Amino acid sequence: xxxxxxKVKKEIPAHEARAEAQRIAFGPVLFMxxxxxxxxxxxxxxxxxxxxxxxxxxxxxxxxxxxxxxxxLADMALTSxxxxxxxxxxxxxxxxxxxxxxKMTQANMDFVGDVCYQxxxxxxxxxxxxxxxxxxxxxxxxxxxxALAELPQHVRRSWFEFDHFYSDHSFPPAMDIVFASAPRQIxxxxxxxxxWAISCLRRDPxxxxxxxxxxxxLVEVERNVAKAxxxxxxxxxxxxxxxxNSRLPEGADIIWMSQFLDCFxxxxxxxxxxxxxxxxxxxxxxxxxxxxxxxxRFEAASFCLAGTSLYFTAxxxxxxxxxxxxxxxxxxxxxxxxxxxxxxxxxxxxxxWRCVRA
Amino acid sequence: xxxxxxKVKKEIPAHEARAEAQRIAFGPVLFMxxxxxxxxxxxxxxxxxxxxxxxxxxxxxxxxxxxxxxxxLADMALTSxxxxxxxxxxxxxxxxxxxxxxKMTQANMDFVGDVCYQxxxxxxxxxxxxxxxxxxxxxxxxxxxxALAELPQHVRRSWFEFDHFYSDHSFPPAMDIVFASAPRQIxxxxxxxxxWAISCLRRDPxxxxxxxxxxxxLVEVERNVAKAxxxxxxxxxxxxxxxxNSRLPEGADIIWMSQFLDCFxxxxxxxxxxxxxxxxxxxxxxxxxxxxxxxxRFEAASFCLAGTSLYFTAxxxxxxxxxxxxxxxxxxxxxxxxxxxxxxxxxxxxxxWRCVRA
Numbered sequence: 187x188x189x190x191x192x193k194v195k196k197e198i199p200a201h202e203a204r205a206e207a208q209r210i211a212f213g214p215v216l217f218m219x220x221x222x223x224x225x226x227x228x229x230x231x232x233x234x235x236x237x238x239x240x241x242x243x244x245x246x247x248x249x250x251x252x253x254x255x256x257x258x259l260a261d262m263a264l265t266s267x268x269x270x271x272x273x274x275x276x277x278x279x280x281x282x283x284x285x286x287x288x289k290m291t292q293a294n295m296d297f298v299g300d301v302c303y304q305x306x307x308x309x310x311x312x313x314x315x316x317x318x319x320x321x322x323x324x325x326x327x328x329x330x331x332x333a334l335a336e337l338p339q340h341v342r343r344s345w346f347e348f349d350h351f352y353s354d355h356s357f358p359p360a361m362d363i364v365f366a367s368a369p370r371q372i373x374x375x376x377x378x379x380x381x382w383a384i385s386c387l388r389r390d391p392x393x394x395x396x397x398x399x400x401x402x403x404l405v406e407v408e409r410n411v412a413k414a415x416x417x418x419x420x421x422x423x424x425x426x427x428x429x430x431n432s433r434l435p436e437g438a439d440i441i442w443m444s445q446f447l448d449c450f451x452x453x454x455x456x457x458x459x460x461x462x463x464x465x466x467x468x469x470x471x472x473x474x475x476x477x478x479x480x481x482x483r484f485e486a487a488s489f490c491l492a493g494t495s496l497y498f499t500a501x502x503x504x505x506x507x508x509x510x511x512x513x514x515x516x517x518x519x520x521x522x523x524x525x526x527x528x529x530x531x532x533x534x535x536x537x538x539w540r541c542v543r544a
Numbered sequence: 545x546x547x548x549x550x551k552v553k554k555e556i557p558a559h560e561a562r563a564e565a566q567r568i569a570f571g572p573v574l575f576m577x578x579x580x581x582x583x584x585x586x587x588x589x590x591x592x593x594x595x596x597x598x599x600x601x602x603x604x605x606x607x608x609x610x611x612x613x614x615x616x617l618a619d620m621a622l623t624s625x626x627x628x629x630x631x632x633x634x635x636x637x638x639x640x641x642x643x644x645x646x647k648m649t650q651a652n653m654d655f656v657g658d659v660c661y662q663x664x665x666x667x668x669x670x671x672x673x674x675x676x677x678x679x680x681x682x683x684x685x686x687x688x689x690x691a692l693a694e695l696p697q698h699v700r701r702s703w704f705e706f707d708h709f710y711s712d713h714s715f716p717p718a719m720d721i722v723f724a725s726a727p728r729q730i731x732x733x734x735x736x737x738x739x740w741a742i743s744c745l746r747r748d749p750x751x752x753x754x755x756x757x758x759x760x761x762l763v764e765v766e767r768n769v770a771k772a773x774x775x776x777x778x779x780x781x782x783x784x785x786x787x788x789n790s791r792l793p794e795g796a797d798i799i800w801m802s803q804f805l806d807c808f809x810x811x812x813x814x815x816x817x818x819x820x821x822x823x824x825x826x827x828x829x830x831x832x833x834x835x836x837x838x839x840x841r842f843e844a845a846s847f848c849l850a851g852t853s854l855y856f857t858a859x860x861x862x863x864x865x866x867x868x869x870x871x872x873x874x875x876x877x878x879x880x881x882x883x884x885x886x887x888x889x890x891x892x893x894x895x896x897w898r899c900v901r902a
Contacts, residue, residue: 198638203641204646210653258854268568288565
């Protein structure tokens with residue numbers, strides 16, 4: 187087994203386990219303390235102070251927060267390994283440094299804070315009902331995809347920053363993989379904001395793109411592609427992949443599905459891949475880009491993916507998840523496809539599978 | 545420095561710090577997953593399965609949850625060190641064992657889940673305004689103490705179980721300390737549900753108790769003391785310690801304040817201790833029992849106390865906290881008292897200070 191999550195690890199002793207359990211128990215409180223410290227600029231001040239450090243009174247004066255507010259936040263950070271204190275001066279630990287400066291940590295914090303925190307309260311209901319019961323904190327929609335265009339601006343921003351953080355790192359190497367076969371016609375199923383389409387159109391002036399998505403998203407795709415100056419090589423197709431009568435157009439050399447199938451349940455994934463199969467010619471490949479829990483180099487990455495699964499449960503749609511490759515491959519096969527090529531560790535932990543008709 | 549939090553610890557390497565930061569970022573999600581697993585009986589099933597383990601399908605069948613629900617919860621638990629998996633069978637790690645069986649962990653989880661989770665969302669507002677802005681998730685009250693009698697039953701239960709878990713372990717040793725001087729008249733300021741009063745009345749048939757609290761709580765104190773058969777040795781006194789005109793009655797040998805002063809801001813603590821001082825005779829002692837962040841044997845205990853501080857900020861009253869002894873002693877002195885005796889590590893990390901007129 188190559189996966190981080192399958193290693194049977196050395197067991198920690200009971201007193202450490204007890205401490206670990208308390209970190210889980212007070213996890214929401216620790217999160218809110220750190221997120222608040224980020225948002226109020228305290229981590230920035232601490233970062234600027236460097237190894238010199240900064241006093242609580244200086245933090246209060248510079249942030250505008252009360253000495254009481256600084257004290258309770260600092261106590262939380264000091265007892266959780268986020269800050270050090272020496273002779274009354276606070277400095278960031280390595281963990282604090284990540285919270286202060288690391289872009290992935292920032293994207294994760296804002297995603298959990300803005301998109302997940304309140305809705306996660308309804309996790310139990312979501313698990314019991316198979317519905318995204320937490321989405322109601324934002325309004326009444328059946329899934330987050332229907333809601334996306336109407337979510338509050340800061341929620342939308344955190345959603346896309348999370349989404350794009352991961353795809354931004356994967357798109358350049360992914361493009362090398364996809365363009366190796368010099369495709370002329372690429373169909374992007376689940377085109378999101380058009381980022382991938384624009385990258386492809388920019389990369390090769392002879393390539394044509396077809397983007398398939400829900401109407402709300404296609405408006406944005408068209409606007410963004412037009413702004414980039416590539417409208418003449420774009421076709422958009424409105425289709426709801428959950429509609430049993432929907433079809434995908436034929437004629438593509440490559441069908442691209444990036445971080446798309448994780449938005450669906452196992453049966454839905456099979457049905458969508460069957461639609462793809464029906465649209466495939468003899469030389470068409472389906473490229474699936476996903477982040478698989480069991481194909482990560484770092485345990486922390488598997489952990490974040492498993493956490494993201496619960497976002498799907500509680501907020502997105504109630505029935506999808508970040509898959510394990512071992513669970514996902516049988517779905518590809520059930521759809522009458524087979525995996526012809528596998529690439530792991532693309533960008534931030536993505537895998538790309540080239541699939542052909544079985 | 546004897547305190548766990550003051551040790552400058554060995555710095556963890558960057559990749560571990562990055563993992564640690566992600567655990568903070570997804571902390572609310574991990575919490576909700578584990579709390580749900582507790583509440584739905586999954587940890588009980590895993591505990592019963594012992595080292596044999598149990599499959600995901602068996603967990604689904606026995607809990608009534610869907611295979612999908614079990615899978616997303618199990619992935620979260622597997623990637624966070626709560627569960628092990630071997631040949632398709634899940635077992636609890638030591639951390640999982642704590643979540644499944646440890647009473648303190650249970651009390652902390654229910655407290656954070658039922659009392660804190662939703663209100664903690666308003667932490668930033670609470671810190672800025674100095675008001676318990678999160679209390680509004682339950683209704684409109686100025687402080688949680690005014691709300692306590694009217695909170696939803698399950699919230700009230702989790703609040704008291706948290707409170708009592710810690711005091712239950714400290715009351716027996718605390719009683720030995722307090723009764724060493726053979727007091728005849730004890731005044732309990734902030735009598736809560738009457739637990740301490742009943743313990744004292746039971747311990748010594750010659751002791752008389754005066755309990756001071758808000759009217760709502762005194763009803764419960766009187767009922768509980770009467771039920772225990774000690775009504776004839778109880779006096780109750782209604783007083784709001786925040787009212788500048790309130791006074792404490794004279795004549796007590798011992799004035800007892802247990803986990804009471806942490807409910808107040810620094811200036812309020814001084815004002816209350818001044819009221820106590822005015823009520824003291826030449827031989828009266830004030831016994832203060834608190835959990836001080838900087839007097840804990842275990843770092844995890846300091847961490848839980850710092851987390852509890854943020855409950856005070858966001859939900860209880862907006863301006864109090866679990867104190868550090870180093871911050872608290874000056875308050876005692878400002879009130880014209882001095883600490884004559886100190887006991888640390890009483891029960892679950894309590895300290896008891898005997899204070900006399902300076």
